[in-house]
Amino acid sequence: MTKKVLVLPGDGIGPEIIAEAVKVLNVVNQRFDLGIELSEGLLGGAAVDATGLPLPESTLEAAKQADAILLGAVGGPKWDKVETAKRPERGLLGIRSGLKLFANLRPAILYPQLAHASTLKPEVVSGLDILIVRELTGGIYFGQPRGIRTLENGEKEGFNTYVYSESEIRRIAHVAFSLARQRSSRVCSIDKSNVLEVTVLWRDVMEEVAKEYPDVELSHMYVDNAAMQLVRAPKQFDVLVTGNMFGDILSDEAAMLTGSIGMLPSASLDINNKGMYEPCHGSAPDIAGQGIANPLATILSAAMMLRYTFNEGSAADAIEKAVSDVLDQNLRTADIWSEGMQKVGTQAMGDAVVAAL
Amino acid sequence: MTKKVLVLPGDGIGPEIIAEAVKVLNVVNQRFDLGIELSEGLLGGAAVDATGLPLPESTLEAAKQADAILLGAVGGPKWDKVETAKRPERGLLGIRSGLKLFANLRPAILYPQLAHASTLKPEVVSGLDILIVRELTGGIYFGQPRGIRTLENGEKEGFNTYVYSESEIRRIAHVAFSLARQRSSRVCSIDKSNVLEVTVLWRDVMEEVAKEYPDVELSHMYVDNAAMQLVRAPKQFDVLVTGNMFGDILSDEAAMLTGSIGMLPSASLDINNKGMYEPCHGSAPDIAGQGIANPLATILSAAMMLRYTFNEGSAADAIEKAVSDVLDQNLRTADIWSEGMQKVGTQAMGDAVVAAL
Numbered sequence: 001m002t003k004k005v006l007v008l009p010g011d012g013i014g015p016e017i018i019a020e021a022v023k024v025l026n027v028v029n030q031r032f033d034l035g036i037e038l039s040e041g042l043l044g045g046a047a048v049d050a051t052g053l054p055l056p057e058s059t060l061e062a063a064k065q066a067d068a069i070l071l072g073a074v075g076g077p078k079w080d081k082v083e084t085a086k087r088p089e090r091g092l093l094g095i096r097s098g099l100k101l102f103a104n105l106r107p108a109i110l111y112p113q114l115a116h117a118s119t120l121k122p123e124v125v126s127g128l129d130i131l132i133v134r135e136l137t138g139g140i141y142f143g144q145p146r147g148i149r150t151l152e153n154g155e156k157e158g159f160n161t162y163v164y165s166e167s168e169i170r171r172i173a174h175v176a177f178s179l180a181r182q183r184s185s186r187v188c189s190i191d192k193s194n195v196l197e198v199t200v201l202w203r204d205v206m207e208e209v210a211k212e213y214p215d216v217e218l219s220h221m222y223v224d225n226a227a228m229q230l231v232r233a234p235k236q237f238d239v240l241v242t243g244n245m246f247g248d249i250l251s252d253e254a255a256m257l258t259g260s261i262g263m264l265p266s267a268s269l270d271i272n273n274k275g276m277y278e279p280c281h282g283s284a285p286d287i288a289g290q291g292i293a294n295p296l297a298t299i300l301s302a303a304m305m306l307r308y309t310f311n312e313g314s315a316a317d318a319i320e321k322a323v324s325d326v327l328d329q330n331l332r333t334a335d336i337w338s339e340g341m342q343k344v345g346t347q348a349m350g351d352a353v354v355a356a357l
Numbered sequence: 358m359t360k361k362v363l364v365l366p367g368d369g370i371g372p373e374i375i376a377e378a379v380k381v382l383n384v385v386n387q388r389f390d391l392g393i394e395l396s397e398g399l400l401g402g403a404a405v406d407a408t409g410l411p412l413p414e415s416t417l418e419a420a421k422q423a424d425a426i427l428l429g430a431v432g433g434p435k436w437d438k439v440e441t442a443k444r445p446e447r448g449l450l451g452i453r454s455g456l457k458l459f460a461n462l463r464p465a466i467l468y469p470q471l472a473h474a475s476t477l478k479p480e481v482v483s484g485l486d487i488l489i490v491r492e493l494t495g496g497i498y499f500g501q502p503r504g505i506r507t508l509e510n511g512e513k514e515g516f517n518t519y520v521y522s523e524s525e526i527r528r529i530a531h532v533a534f535s536l537a538r539q540r541s542s543r544v545c546s547i548d549k550s551n552v553l554e555v556t557v558l559w560r561d562v563m564e565e566v567a568k569e570y571p572d573v574e575l576s577h578m579y580v581d582n583a584a585m586q587l588v589r590a591p592k593q594f595d596v597l598v599t600g601n602m603f604g605d606i607l608s609d610e611a612a613m614l615t616g617s618i619g620m621l622p623s624a625s626l627d628i629n630n631k632g633m634y635e636p637c638h639g640s641a642p643d644i645a646g647q648g649i650a651n652p653l654a655t656i657l658s659a660a661m662m663l664r665y666t667f668n669e670g671s672a673a674d675a676i677e678k679a680v681s682d683v684l685d686q687n688l689r690t691a692d693i694w695s696e697g698m699q700k701v702g703t704q705a706m707g708d709a710v711v712a713a714l
């Protein structure tokens with residue numbers, strides 16, 4: 001059975017880091033006889049430039065046909081003045097929504113070899129291993145009505161709608177509880193139920209779903225407190241589950257606790273574990289084309305793809321082991337480099353992972 | 358001219374820390390002949406218990422009559438099961454909105470004497486001095502429509518509305534730019550304009566107001582990136598300006614960077630600089646009644662009141678100097694205590710500030 005993977009390099013450093021991940025994928029594909037077939041498509045600014053749209057119909061169609069998608073990154077200052085509907089980010093949002101990729105998994109893991117890279121004290125973050133489960137196709141990102149209107153008095157007013165239905169909340173709750181079972185069996189649900197009605201419902205549904213997972217411990221925390229606790233004592237968390245907007249904010253904060261966001265992969269899954277995989281970091285236009293970007297988060301995203309969508313745990317393990325090995329060999333791209341380590345570029349890092357495989 | 362100050366002790370540790378701030382206020386009142394007259398009112402859980410409502414009409418009336426309000430803290434598990442409309446937090450929101458206290462100033466300052474208390478590395482936070490300006494009477498906290506409804510298919514849906522008009526944004530922009538002038542003249546406006554229309558308008562109005570402050574530098578940052586940058590390099594910021602919800606999250610994150618949230622005051626001002634002053638920390642029900650809470654944030658809130666509402670800079674300076682002096686004397690409440698320091702309780706700390714005055 002062939003496994004169809006659509007590769008979307010995107011913008012900025014996207015093409016460079018994707019090239020290395022593809023190199024690694026090709027090797028494990030052979031080695032483990034995975035039957036992966038790669039094809040490539042346009043998304044984001046690259047698609048705007050080529051077709052005028054951030055998510056061309058052909059890309060959405062190819063994404064629907066594929067079993068999994070590997071994405072580099074989208075966006076950059078070049079498209080900052082483009083009208084909202086045609087901005088690169090819209091392509092990303094369109095693919096999430098069009099493919100119903102409602103479950104966004106963002107691990108924040110501190111690699112022991114990179115402990116020094118964190119701005120936090122070593123005792124606060126050493127061994128950090130949090131999984132943020134973010135709802136990705138609902139909430140205020142997609143809520144209607146939305147827009148900018150002119151009031152009777154002539155002034156403008158901007159408005160968006162933060163909305164969740166029971167079934168949307170239930171669906172992401174199940175993902176969080178199931179994943180917690182494979183970890184430390186603790187879920188902390190983040191809301192603002194002392195102010196926002198939509199998150200009162202969120203909290204109620206979390207409680208309801210928790211009954212089906214008596215072996216998993218559920219706690220609740222307000223989002224402002226969660227933003228504090230991530231700084232104060234991040235290791236108190238196992239799985240965090242939250243909505244689209246809070247998840248956007250908290251997952252970036254959590255990622256930065258590690259100090260090495262260039263190492264963090266992510267997965268966006270639909271109900272059948274079909275998914276899009278991408279690094280947590282962005283398109284980094286400032287260093288694009290220089291061959292110095294860190295490809296490891298993208299390579300690890302490919303590993304996540306093998307694990308979650310294709311159930312190929314050993315192939316995923318092999319990639320993750322190879323990444324750990326190159327760190328042990330003291331190879332570092334510029335973003336994670338420190339005194340005494342050997343600085344390498346994007347391609348050399350990809351080659352090293354292939355060699356370690 | 359008498360200055361009428363309404364004191365609202367609130368819940369949890371509120372009454373204990375307020376008692377110390379009142380002690381300090383009485384001393385400077387005499388010393389600087391300020392003409393302050395104090396009265397006391399009920400807010401939050403204490404008001405729910407006494408009257409059934411978190412914000413009794415008499416408290417709102419007294420607050421309107423007063424020139425300034427000094428608040429302890431509200432809320433606690435005792436009222437967690439109370440219906441939403443009667444929760445202690447609603448009293449706080451009601452007073453903010455009823456008095457049009459739209460400008461919330463939350464400084465995040467690292468006291469040199471407490472540098473070790475931060476979970477971040479000293480070089481990342483030493484000398485930290487950020488001012489967060491949060492819009493406090495609009496945005497998703499107050500937007501209509503809101504609620505929980507039952508859909509046609511029988512499932513429930515929760516919804517809130519994130520809304521800002523031009524004039525609301527303009528008003529808070531002026532506060533941020535004016536305050537930046539008294540500091541390092543840099544404003545960073547936080548939005549999510551790549552996704553939310555309401556914050557597209559926010560960004561546009563910030564740009565427009567910036568033209569009136571050519572000496573102040575305006576930059577923009579997405580909220581997810583801001584949550585990261587606060588961890589990565591918080592000293593890059595001078596004044597941060599943002600809406601109610603993002604401000605709630607980011608100001609708590611920023612406060613925790615200092616590791617000593619028990620030291621941080623806040624002000625909520627109306628258009629005439631009438632204001633409510635309160636510590637950034639909450640009601641800490643777990644330690645209430647034990648006489649161990651840190652009263653310094655509340656004492657510093659009283660100083661802020663003298664400075665912002667009453668224009669009594671020297672009296673404010675005197676209090677702030679006294680607080681710094683007690684830290685130099687190595688006196689510490691439990692929350693900021695470290696090896697080699699002398700641990701003192703709430704009252705002893707208040708007495709020490711009075712003695713230092």
Ligand SMILES: CC(C)[C@H](C(=O)O)[C@@H](O)C(=O)O
Pocket residue numbers: 089092093248551552581
């Ligand atoms: C690019 C942007 C639309 C996106 C988001 O806000 O979801 C990004 O920040 C992310 O977290 O993947």
Ligand SMILES: CC(C)[C@H](C(=O)O)[C@@H](O)C(=O)O
Pocket residue numbers: 194195224432446449450605
């Ligand atoms: C208690 C709560 C309603 C309040 C808020 O969210 O504004 C608090 O978190 C704060 O920041 O003052």
